[in-house]
C-alpha cells in the first residue's frame with residue numbers, strides 16, 4: 001500500500017467522530033477565496049469572509065454572483081439557491097468576527113511571511129475547537145501549522161481554480177495534523193461535492209509539483225524564442241489536447257502565484273531544474289500578473305485577448 005493510501009486509511013479507521021462544522025471563515029476574497037465561499041455557501045454553511053478592504057470583498061461577491069448566474073443558465077442551480085447562498089455570506093472586517101467559526105480557511109496571497117502574520121493575528125480570536133486550513137498552492141503545511149497555537153487542528157485544503165467547476169481538493173497533512181482533523185476535513189470537502197486526493201507535505205504537493213514546472217518550461221520556451229505566445233499555447237492545446245495553453249493557464253492562475261510556487265519548489269527542493277524563468281520574474285516585476293490585472297502573457301483590455309509577445 002502506498003504512503004498516500006495509508007494516510008487515507010488512517011483517516012478512515014479508528015478516528016474520533018468528525019467535528020461538526022456549520023460556520024466557516026475565509027481569509028482572502030480573491031479568485032480562490034470567493035470561489036471557496038461560493039461552493040461552501042451553496043452547500044449550506046454560513047460564511048464569514050475577510051479581506052484587507054471592503055472593496056475586495058465586494059469584488060469577490062460580484063464574482064460569486066457572476067459564476068452562480070452561469071450555473072443558473074446551465075440548470076445546475078436554481079435562482080432560489082443563489083439567493084439563499086448569497087444571504088449566507090457576510091463580510092468579516094476583523095478576525096474578531098471569526099469567534100464563532102468552526103473552520104477557518106486561509107486563501108490570502110501566496111506569501112509565507114504574510115500567512116504567518118495572518119495566523120498569528122487570527123488565533124487569539126478563535127474558539128478552542130476551531131480548525132484551521134490553508135489553501136496554499138505550495139508552502140509547507142507543517143511550517144505554517146507550527147506557528148499557530150493548534151498544529152494538530154491544522155490542515156492543507158488545496159482547492160483548484162475555478163473552485164465551482166473543478167472536482168478536486170488536495171488534502172495535505174502537516175506532521176502534527178491529527179486524525180480527527182483529517183477526517184473532519186475530508187468529510188467537509190466531500191460535503192461540498194468535491195473529491196479528495198491526499199498529498200504528503202512536500203513543496204507544491206502533487207498537482208502543482210507537476211503542473212507548475214510545465215508552465216515554467218513554457219515561459220522558458222517563450223524566453224528562448226522557440227515559439228511565440230500564440231504558437232506555444234496552440235501547440236499544447238492541439239498537440240497535447242490540453243484544454244488551455246500553458247501561458248493562458250498561467251495568466252488564469254496569476255503570474256505572481258506561479259512565480260511564488262516556482263520559488264518554493266526551487267528553494268524547497270534545492271534543484272536547479274525548478275529555477276523560475278527570468279521572463280516570468282520580469283512580468284511579475286512589471287505588475288503584469290495575468291487576467292486579474294488585465295495583462296500578462298495576453299493583454300485582456302480589448303475585446304479579445306492579444307498576445308503580449
Ligand SMILES: NC(=O)c1ccc[n+]([C@@H]2O[C@H](COP(=O)([O-])OP(=O)(O)OC[C@H]3O[C@@H](n4cnc5c(N)ncnc54)[C@H](O)[C@@H]3O)[C@@H](O)[C@H]2O)c1
Pocket residue numbers: 027028029030031032033050051052053056107108109110111114118135136137138158159160161252253254257292
Ligand atoms: N490562483 C490559483 O489558481 C490558485 C489555485 C489554488 C490555490 N491558490 C492559492 O490560493 C491563495 C490565494 O490565491 P488567489 O489566486 O485567490 O490570489 P488573489 O490575488 O486573487 O487574492 C488574494 C487575496 O488575498 C487578500 N489578502 C492579502 N493579504 C491579506 C491579509 N493580510 N488579510 C486578508 N486578506 C489578504 C488580497 O487582498 C486578495 O484579495 C494563494 O495561497 C494561492 O497560492 C491559488
